[in-house]
Amino acid sequence: MSGHVVLGAGVAGLAVAHRARELGTEVTLYEASATAGGLLDSFTVDGWRFDNGVHLSFASEPEVRAVFDRTPYAEHEAASLNWDDGRWLKHPVQNNMFPLPAEERTALIADFVARPELEVRTYRDWLIHQYGHAIAERWPLVYTRKYWTVDAGELGLDWIGNRMRRADVREVLFGAMSPEAPSTYYISRMRYPVRGGYRAFIEPLIEGADIRTGHRATALDWRARRIRFANGEEVAYDGLVSTIPLPVLIDIMTEVPDEVRAAAASLFASQVDLISIGIARPDVSPSLWFYIYDTDIMAARVYSPSWKSAANAPAGHSSLQFEIYSSPRNPQTATPEEMKENCLAALETMGLARRDEVVLLHHKTLPYGNVVFDLGMEARRDLVVDWVRGCGIELAGRFGEWAYLWSNQSFMSGRRAAEAMLRASDASS
Structure with a gap:
């Protein structure tokens, strides 16, 4: 018996099923994990709720809002901070240098004004062209190594979009002379569920889908249109959408050309170690989320689940989650205990909490x-x-398409993949 199949039940895979159902077709999702949701899933530890990293919605697409807005949500101002060598500066840091000593501001601005004209071929070139050497070396070049796990000179440019603030001399000067620099973040408000973590936004998709958890695909014969799973089950398919990581998909496919296999093997992603912390005091975090430039602190970014929703922590308590990044290019060598210790030390260094106030410490x-x-x-x-699409397989989502997609963009990616799969099925029938 054949049907329409989706590999992966994250937001993209769930959106495939949702769109297919709107078009009158049922699909079955096969998910390797024990629960659906992917990166948008959440987890609980002793009554505390944490997401899989920072998740806040600023979706504008009507199709996404029609689903997400079924869940009661709170709105938050899109304002964050930066921790740099004993000081808190508003984000983006180059536009908020007022807390720095006058001589430091002067030197950074003078270098910014004299920033070089150069051929921009790498992200490092882009940063120096935008901000000059001094600002680039003090902040974004350091953060790049912590977050992207490689030097900025190893990164391309296509991913940047509106994710990085382009230099504006008036913004830089105003933020250096006044503590009241206006926000220049690319969005103003963010949404988060009142209860249930970020996963609550996709619960309507999960409830309406045919999901088989505990199914990790191990072999895919694209000519015979059959998939085998680690649990021994096999399924045939008429149409297939894959949202699993593209290199993993190639590993399990048959008859892959050498050049395609080599190209897939060269693709890599970051790994994230999450250190989730519960604190026996309210309002510990200085902002909804913040970035860390100190190199002796492993984490690149921290957010407060209890700020996003009071239901994420017991009454009178706060929570923080530290994100520590690594990759095949820069593997993680620290143990979970060493990462926990580093984050506890960071809490004290930043003056956020004492160790004896920490009542929960969790690694994932x-x-x-x-x-x-x-x-x-x-x-x-x-x-x-x-090549994969030439095999009759549609791709969707951050790791299926291997692209920098937010949750709303992954949702829309899944909708497009569903439509493409069904068009192909109609054409072949």
């Missing part, structure tokens, strides 16, 4: 965090994507 690893856009990645990825 996410094998896939972000696609890394190393130089030339897009061409290698596109070679793989084109």
